[in-house]
Amino acid sequence: MTDTNDSQLKSGDDLVADALAQTSAPTIDGEEDEVAQSDKVAQALTALQNVIERNANELNQINDELKHKRESLKNVFENDQELSVAEEQAKTFSNQVKERRAKLQADPQSTSLKVDIGELSERKKEIEETLSNHLVNYYQLTHSTSFDTSDGDQWEFKIQARVKPRKSRSEE
Numbered sequence: 394m395t396d397t398n399d400s401q402l403k404s405g406d407d408l409v410a411d412a413l414a415q416t417s418a419p420t421i422d423g424e425e426d427e428v429a430q431s432d433k434v435a436q437a438l439t440a441l442q443n444v445i446e447r448n449a450n451e452l453n454q455i456n457d458e459l460k461h462k463r464e465s466l467k468n469v470f471e472n473d474q475e476l477s478v479a480e481e482q483a484k485t486f487s488n489q490v491k492e493r494r495a496k497l498q499a500d501p502q503s504t505s506l507k508v509d510i511g512e513l514s515e516r517k518k519e520i521e522e523t524l525s526n527h528l529v530n531y532y533q534l535t536h537s538t539s540f541d542t543s544d545g546d547q548w549e550f551k552i553q554a555r556v557k558p559r560k561s562r563s564e565e
Contacts, residue, residue, distance in 0.1 A: 528550050528552065532552055538551065
């Protein structure tokens, strides 16, 4: 009875190691018969199979319990009335925000402001390009990165080169 309890308490690795040691270790008299060695290996394998089966059953039990607990947790969230109400309110508010945003986008004042912004942005871009060209010309003539203003002050600038995208060969 002690051997059976000991083998059940041993890990699978210990059982395999014991079985291998018993089959390859020389005996005291040097000639233990094969049947006895075979029985020892069979006992070790049976014990190992029992450990494997016990661990596999425990793993299945834990997996089933995990599945049940996850379902229970999911049900807690799905069945919570306050959470459902809050989610519905959030959805309603989100839809209200979208509707209000669409109304504001379509408002004549917003449309007018967008047009004005577009025109000013285009004008700004044109003036920047023109100013950049004039500053490059000024730099080429004076080799200075500042110019005198009408009030007697000096205004500094920076020359910056940008690479434009290549023209495709079909355009050339």
